[in-house]
Amino acid sequence: MAERGLVVSAPGKVILHGEHAVVHGKAALAVALGLRTFLCLRPGGEGRLRVRLPGVGVLRSWERPGLSALREQLGADFDESKPPSAEVLEALKEFAGIPAEASGPDSLAILAFLYMCLAISAKYGDVPSVDIVVWSELPTGAGLGSSAAYAVCLAAALLHACGAISCPLKDGEITARWTEEEMTLINSWAFQGERVIHGNPSGVDNAVGTWGGALRYQSGKIKALKRVPTLRILLTNTKVPRSTKVLVAGVKEKILKFPAIMNPVLDSIDAISQECQSVLEAMPANPSPEHYPVLEELFDINQHHLNVIGVGHPSLDRLCRVTASHGLHSKLTGAGGGGCGITLLRPDTTPQAVEAAKRDLCACGFECWETDIGAPGVTLHSSSSLKAQVLHELSES
Numbered sequence: 001m002a003e004r005g006l007v008v009s010a011p012g013k014v015i016l017h018g019e020h021a022v023v024h025g026k027a028a029l030a031v032a033l034g035l036r037t038f039l040c041l042r043p044g045g046e047g048r049l050r051v052r053l054p055g056v057g058v059l060r061s062w063e064r065p066g067l068s069a070l071r072e073q074l075g076a077d078f079d080e081s082k083p084p085s086a087e088v089l090e091a092l093k094e095f096a097g098i099p100a101e102a103s104g105p106d107s108l109a110i111l112a113f114l115y116m117c118l119a120i121s122a123k124y125g126d127v128p129s130v131d132i133v134v135w136s137e138l139p140t141g142a143g144l145g146s147s148a149a150y151a152v153c154l155a156a157a158l159l160h161a162c163g164a165i166s167c168p169l170k171d172g173e174i175t176a177r178w179t180e181e182e183m184t185l186i187n188s189w190a191f192q193g194e195r196v197i198h199g200n201p202s203g204v205d206n207a208v209g210t211w212g213g214a215l216r217y218q219s220g221k222i223k224a225l226k227r228v229p230t231l232r233i234l235l236t237n238t239k240v241p242r243s244t245k246v247l248v249a250g251v252k253e254k255i256l257k258f259p260a261i262m263n264p265v266l267d268s269i270d271a272i273s274q275e276c277q278s279v280l281e282a283m284p285a286n287p288s289p290e291h292y293p294v295l296e297e298l299f300d301i302n303q304h305h306l307n308v309i310g311v312g313h314p315s316l317d318r319l320c321r322v323t324a325s326h327g328l329h330s331k332l333t334g335a336g337g338g339g340c341g342i343t344l345l346r347p348d349t350t351p352q353a354v355e356a357a358k359r360d361l362c363a364c365g366f367e368c369w370e371t372d373i374g375a376p377g378v379t380l381h382s383s384s385s386l387k388a389q390v391l392h393e394l395s396e397s
């Protein structure tokens with residue numbers, strides 16, 4: 001581990017099409033957002049692991065020998081290809097003093113951290129004494145992949161601290177990325193963190209957090225999109241809290257209850273993702289308005305489908321109605337049930353029209369912002385390049 005520690009970051013994501021269907025083996029199209037989660041890891045003292053997670057109100061530390069003893073006692077097989085076992089998660093809850101039924105943001109964040117420490121150290125050697133601080137530009141639990149960005153940062157930092165991946169940052173460089181092989185390892189451990197938080201994730205969110213850009217994801221297969229035009233997207237957070245884990249479980253229940261009704265809907269969502277990919281890859285880099293009607297219609301159809309599978313919410317209906325009154329098309333993004341929606345802005349949508357839509361959305365109590373998509377994936381930063389931000393976060397700890 002570098003003497004002065006390290007700072008890593010990972011982006012959140014927006015799913016254009018395929019949320020939920022992707023959990024059931026269908027394709028999803030996802031893009032990395034220009035909003036990121038950051039993690040600063042420094043050598044710590046006194047044989048302890050210390051974490052500060054201001055986003056979820058956590059400041060905790062544990063003695064390393066206690067965690068090592070638990071690992072020995074459990075003697076579990078911590079391979080990144082195997083889902084975390086219920087027995088190990090129960091034992092970790094007890095170790096951290098988390099009640100068995102707890103599922104709040106703080107408990108899940110602690111559990112993901114401890115599981116990754118335990119499993120990564122079982123495979124690659126002990127995680128040294130460290131102080132970790134995580135902060136984020138992403139809203140937590142709003143559909144923008146905050147859990148995956150957190151898990152990707154943890155995976156990169158812990159693998160680096162154990163010496164399982166290199167330090168790609170050369171003297172004088174501001175940022176660096178890991179090799180393909182190392183990113184594959186980061187992605188597979190981040191998936192384990194997502195499994196702790198989500199229960200049964202597809203892996204699309206951690207794939208975008210790791211690789212960045214724009215990609216098609218299906219059953220663990222990641223394919224960067226050939227060409228993605230510059231898309232203008234308005235993001236709106238309804239601020240209605242929801243849990244991805246609960247929503248994913250609800251969809252599964254509906255499919256089991258009505259397979260003949262729900263499976264065709266998932267097939268149709270899959271076809272929407274295929275169609276959208278073909279349209280995007282055929283569009284020029286700076287598309288003109290005539291390319292948009294199909295993309296808009298696909299948004300509308302998918303939003304209906306997502307309501308059918310039970311992940312809509314009155315706040316999202318409202319968001320769609322408000323933007324429709326400005327001639328704009330929206331759908332939920334991520335797990336739904338509240339959280340965020342995305343609105344497609346056309347190249348000829350005027351700044352005045354965007355402002356008017358934003359005003360009406362804010363009047364509903366929503367928060368909205370235009371954002372970049374296609375951001376880089378997991379990145380190692382020189383701490384000097386982020387000095388002001390890092391110093392601010394560290395001064396709070």
Ligand SMILES: Nc1ncnc2c1ncn2[C@@H]1O[C@H](COP(=O)(O)OP(=O)(O)OP(=O)(O)O)[C@@H](O)[C@H]1O
Binds near residue numbers: 142146205
């Ligand atoms: N900055 C953070 N620090 C610590 N934990 C975080 C942070 N961001 C997210 N988490 C963890 O992730 C959980 C939120 O995950 P959840 O999957 O429900 O929402 P999301 O990832 O924002 O949305 P989606 O999965 O729909 O894209 C939080 O409850 C918390 O446990």
Ligand SMILES: C[C@@](O)(CCO)CC(=O)[O-]
Binds near residue numbers: 020021
């Ligand atoms: C709802 C879902 O499809 C996307 C959450 O961002 C869940 C997943 O893919 O793991």
Ligand SMILES: [Mg+2]
Binds near residue numbers: 244
């Ligand atoms: Mg999530």
